[in-house]
Amino acid sequence: MTKILVTGFNPFNHEKINPAIEAVKLLPDEIAGCEIIKLQLPTSYQKSEKKLQAAVEREEPDFVLSVGQAGGRACLTPELVAINYDDCPVADNDGEKREGQAIDPEGPAAYFTQLPVKEMVKAIKAAGIPAEVSTTAGCFVCNHVMYYAQSLRKEHPGMQAGFIHIPFLPEQVVKRPNQPSMALETIVTGLTAAIAAFFPDGD
Amino acid sequence: MTKILVTGFNPFNHEKINPAIEAVKLLPDEIAGCEIIKLQLPTSYQKSEKKLQAAVEREEPDFVLSVGQAGGRACLTPELVAINYDDCPVADNDGEKREGQAIDPEGPAAYFTQLPVKEMVKAIKAAGIPAEVSTTAGCFVCNHVMYYAQSLRKEHPGMQAGFIHIPFLPEQVVKRPNQPSMALETIVTGLTAAIAAFFPDGD
Amino acid sequence: MTKILVTGFNPFNHEKINPAIEAVKLLPDEIAGCEIIKLQLPTSYQKSEKKLQAAVEREEPDFVLSVGQAGGRACLTPELVAINYDDCPVADNDGEKREGQAIDPEGPAAYFTQLPVKEMVKAIKAAGIPAEVSTTAGCFVCNHVMYYAQSLRKEHPGMQAGFIHIPFLPEQVVKRPNQPSMALETIVTGLTAAIAAFFPDGD
Amino acid sequence: MTKILVTGFNPFNHEKINPAIEAVKLLPDEIAGCEIIKLQLPTSYQKSEKKLQAAVEREEPDFVLSVGQAGGRACLTPELVAINYDDCPVADNDGEKREGQAIDPEGPAAYFTQLPVKEMVKAIKAAGIPAEVSTTAGCFVCNHVMYYAQSLRKEHPGMQAGFIHIPFLPEQVVKRPNQPSMALETIVTGLTAAIAAFFPDGD
Numbered sequence: 001m002t003k004i005l006v007t008g009f010n011p012f013n014h015e016k017i018n019p020a021i022e023a024v025k026l027l028p029d030e031i032a033g034c035e036i037i038k039l040q041l042p043t044s045y046q047k048s049e050k051k052l053q054a055a056v057e058r059e060e061p062d063f064v065l066s067v068g069q070a071g072g073r074a075c076l077t078p079e080l081v082a083i084n085y086d087d088c089p090v091a092d093n094d095g096e097k098r099e100g101q102a103i104d105p106e107g108p109a110a111y112f113t114q115l116p117v118k119e120m121v122k123a124i125k126a127a128g129i130p131a132e133v134s135t136t137a138g139c140f141v142c143n144h145v146m147y148y149a150q151s152l153r154k155e156h157p158g159m160q161a162g163f164i165h166i167p168f169l170p171e172q173v174v175k176r177p178n179q180p181s182m183a184l185e186t187i188v189t190g191l192t193a194a195i196a197a198f199f200p201d202g203d
Numbered sequence: 204m205t206k207i208l209v210t211g212f213n214p215f216n217h218e219k220i221n222p223a224i225e226a227v228k229l230l231p232d233e234i235a236g237c238e239i240i241k242l243q244l245p246t247s248y249q250k251s252e253k254k255l256q257a258a259v260e261r262e263e264p265d266f267v268l269s270v271g272q273a274g275g276r277a278c279l280t281p282e283l284v285a286i287n288y289d290d291c292p293v294a295d296n297d298g299e300k301r302e303g304q305a306i307d308p309e310g311p312a313a314y315f316t317q318l319p320v321k322e323m324v325k326a327i328k329a330a331g332i333p334a335e336v337s338t339t340a341g342c343f344v345c346n347h348v349m350y351y352a353q354s355l356r357k358e359h360p361g362m363q364a365g366f367i368h369i370p371f372l373p374e375q376v377v378k379r380p381n382q383p384s385m386a387l388e389t390i391v392t393g394l395t396a397a398i399a400a401f402f403p404d405g406d
Numbered sequence: 407m408t409k410i411l412v413t414g415f416n417p418f419n420h421e422k423i424n425p426a427i428e429a430v431k432l433l434p435d436e437i438a439g440c441e442i443i444k445l446q447l448p449t450s451y452q453k454s455e456k457k458l459q460a461a462v463e464r465e466e467p468d469f470v471l472s473v474g475q476a477g478g479r480a481c482l483t484p485e486l487v488a489i490n491y492d493d494c495p496v497a498d499n500d501g502e503k504r505e506g507q508a509i510d511p512e513g514p515a516a517y518f519t520q521l522p523v524k525e526m527v528k529a530i531k532a533a534g535i536p537a538e539v540s541t542t543a544g545c546f547v548c549n550h551v552m553y554y555a556q557s558l559r560k561e562h563p564g565m566q567a568g569f570i571h572i573p574f575l576p577e578q579v580v581k582r583p584n585q586p587s588m589a590l591e592t593i594v595t596g597l598t599a600a601i602a603a604f605f606p607d608g609d
Numbered sequence: 610m611t612k613i614l615v616t617g618f619n620p621f622n623h624e625k626i627n628p629a630i631e632a633v634k635l636l637p638d639e640i641a642g643c644e645i646i647k648l649q650l651p652t653s654y655q656k657s658e659k660k661l662q663a664a665v666e667r668e669e670p671d672f673v674l675s676v677g678q679a680g681g682r683a684c685l686t687p688e689l690v691a692i693n694y695d696d697c698p699v700a701d702n703d704g705e706k707r708e709g710q711a712i713d714p715e716g717p718a719a720y721f722t723q724l725p726v727k728e729m730v731k732a733i734k735a736a737g738i739p740a741e742v743s744t745t746a747g748c749f750v751c752n753h754v755m756y757y758a759q760s761l762r763k764e765h766p767g768m769q770a771g772f773i774h775i776p777f778l779p780e781q782v783v784k785r786p787n788q789p790s791m792a793l794e795t796i797v798t799g800l801t802a803a804i805a806a807f808f809p810d811g812d
Contacts, residue, residue: 480787481786531783579684587739
C-alpha cells in the first residue's frame with residue numbers, strides 16, 4: 001500500500017494554535033487508496049530535521065507532504081521550490097534565530113518538488129477551494145523542512161516530497177484586521193483533494 | 204414571540220450563487236428565543252423595496268437584518284449607516300443602472316441603524332470569527348435596502364433595522380486570485396451570534 | 407476673486423509627519439484663477455472646529471477643501487459624505503478619545519458634500535494619478551471636520567465644502583510592510599487637478 | 610573604473626510603458642564613483658538572453674543589476690534568488706508562452722544573487738523609500754533574465770549580478786483599482802541608493 005507521510009507544525013510565535021497540525025489531524029487515514037501517516041513537527045530548525053528524518057527512516061513513505069501556515073495568504077498554495085537559506089527575524093520554538101545562512105553549506109541552491117503542483121491546484125479548485133502554485137516557501141522553518149525533506153532523497157531516492165502552505169484560521173484573524181482566513185474544514189477538504197492529485201489516473 | 208426578519212439577496216452580476224441568501228437559508232428557525240423569518244430579496248432597486256415592504260407589513264417584525272455580499276472584505280461587517288444615494292456601474296438584476304441619484308429625494312441624507320453594531324462585532328469575534336463595524340454599505344442595492352428599511356420605520360416605529368455584509372464564499376474566489384473568502388458554515392455561525400447580540404441580557 | 411480654503415492636518419498618533427499639511431503647503435497660491443488660502447488644522451475634535459470656524463468667518467471662502475491622511479488607501483479619494491458620529495480607539499492630539507457619540511446631537515445623520523466628487527476623480531485620473539470616490543471618511547477627526555464644515559453652511563449658505571483623503575508618503579511606510587504610498591509631488595499634482603475640477607467650464 | 614550594467618525591460622502585455630526602462634533611463638551616469646551603463650532588454654525569453662550576453666561581452670561589467678516591474682508590489686524588492694523555471698500564462702513580446710519548463714536543462718535549480726540584498730534594502734529605506742528582500746522573482750522573463758545573468762558568470766566569474774523589482778507607476782494604476790504604485794522619481798532615488806549599497810564602505 002502506498003504510504004503518504006503528512007506533516008504539520010505545532011504553534012509558534014505566541015500563537016496558541018497552528019492550523020497546519022490541526023488540519024493534518026483531521027485528514028482521513030486513507031486517501032486515494034493510500035495510507036496517510038500523520039506527523040507533528042516542532043517549529044524548530046534543528047528538531048524538525050531530526051523528527052522528520054526518524055519518521056522517514058521508520059516509515060519509508062512513498063510521498064512526504066508537509067503542511068505549514070502562511071499567514072496573510074488567502075488560498076492554499078502548493079510550493080514549487082525550496083531554497084538553501086534560513087532567514088527570519090522570528091526565533092523558532094527553541095529560541096534559535098537564523099539570519100541569512102545556508103541550510104546545507106554543501107547542498108544545492110534549491111530543490112524543486114517532485115509533487116505535481118499544477119495538478120494539485122487544479123484538484124483543489126475543482127473542490128471549490130481557492131489555490132495557486134507558490135514560488136516561495138519563505139525562509140523560515142517551512143522552507144527549511146521542505147529543503148531538508150529533499151535532501152533525504154539521497155538516501156530515499158524513490159520518495160517524492162513537497163510542501164503546501166495554508167491560510168490563517170478565522171479565529172486567528174479575530175485580532176488581525178483585514179487578514180484573510182480559511183475554515184479548518186475547507187483546508188482539510190483542500191488538502192485531501194491535493195493529495196488525491198498525486199495520482200493522475202487514480203493509480 | 205419576538206420576530207426577526209432576516210433577508211438575503213439572490214445572485215447578481217453573472218454570479219451563480221449569492222452567499223447572502225445561502226447563509227440566510229441555513230439559519231436556525233429560532234435564535235435567542237426569537238422567531239427567525241427568512242426572506243429572499245431580488246438584487247433590484249425597485250423590486251427589493253416592494254418585497255421588503257410587503258414582508259414588513261405582513262410579518263410586523265421587531266427586527267429586520269438584511270444580509271448582503273461584500274466581495275473583497277475578509278470579515279463580517281455590520282453596517283453603521285445607510286446613505287440616500289444610489290450609484291453603481293453594475294446594473295441590478297432588472298438591468299437598471301443608477302449613477303448618482305437620491306433613493307428618496309425627500310428623505311434624510313442618511314439613517315443610522317438601530318442595531319447594536321459594536322455588540323454584534325464583539326459577539327461574532329467571541330465565536331472565533333473576524334468582524335468589524337463598517338461605516339459604508341456602498342451605493343448599490345445593499346445600501347438601498349438598508350436605507351429603505353429605515354424609511355419603513357415611519358409606519359413601523361418600533362421596528363429596529365440594520366444590515367450586515369459578508370465575504371465571498373471559497374468557491375467564488377477560485378477564479379479571483381488573492382481575494383479573501385469565508386466558509387458558509389462560518390458565516391452562518393457568525394450571523395447567529397450577531398443576531399443573539401441584539402439582546403444584551405438574553406431577554 | 408474666488409477663494410478656496412484648503413486645510414491640512416498636523417501629525418497625529420506618534421507620526422512625525424502628516425502628508426495632508428505637507429501637501430497643502432506645496433499647493434500653488436492660485437489654481438484655476440482662484441485664490442488658495444492654506445490652513446493647518448490640529449488633529450483635535452474640538453480645536454479643529456474652532457480653527458476652521460475662525461478661518462471661515464475671517465476669509466468667507468467660496469469653497470472649503472479639507473485634506474486628510476487615510477493610511478492604507480492606494481489612491482486619492484474625494485469623500486462623498488460625512489456622518490454625525492465620532493468613534494475611534496485612537497485619541498486625538500488633545501488626548502480626547504470618542505467612542506460612538508454624535509458630533510452634533512441636533513444635527514442630521516449625514517451631510518453630502520457640495521463638491522463634484524466624480525469630476526474631481528476624473529480630473530485626477532486625467533493627470534495620471536489613481537483616484538476614486540469614497541463613501542466613508544471614517545469616524546475620526548477627518549470625518550468630524552468634514553461634518554463640521556457642512557454645519558457652518560447654515561451661516562455661510564453659499565459656501566461649498568468637502569474632503570479628500572490621501573495615502574501615506576513613502577517614508578511613512580518604510581516601517582509598514584506592504585502598505586501602499588504616494589509621493590508628495592504626486593499628491594500635490596492630484597490635489598491641484600481636483601481643485602481645478604470644481605469649475606466644469608473653467609468659470 | 611568600476612562598471613555597473615543596469616538593464617530595464619521594455620513594455621509588455623498591452624502596457625504602453627514599463628517603469629523599469631523608464632527608471633533606468635533616468636539614473637545618473639555615475640553612482641558611487643562607478644560608471645552606469647544602461648541597457649534596454651526586450652521582454653522576450655530568447656532575445657533578452659542574446660542582448661544581455663552581447664552587452665556583458667562588450668562591456669565586461671563588474672556588476673549587473675536588472676530592473677523589472679512587479680505589478681501589485683508596494684515597495685522596491687531586491688531579489689534573493691532566481692530559479693530554473695519558466696512558467697507564465699502571459700506570452701512574451703515574441704508571442705512565446707512557456708508553461709513549466711527549465712531555463713537550462715543542465716543548469717542548477719537556482720542561483721543566489723551575489724548582490725548584498727539586505728544592505729540594498731537598508732540603503733533604500735534610509736532614503737525614505739519602502740523596500741524588502743523578495744524570495745521570488747516569479748517565473749516570467751524577469752526571473753529568466755536573473756537566472757541567465759548568473760549563468761554568464763561561468764565565463765565572467767568576477768561579475769556580480771542581481772535583480773530588483775519595482776512597483777507600477779501611478780499612471781498605470783489609474784485603471785487598476787486598489788493597486789499600489791510608486792512615483793518614477795521615488796523609484797529612481799531608490800535604485801540609486803540600492804546601487805550605492807553595493808559598496809559597504811563607499812569604495
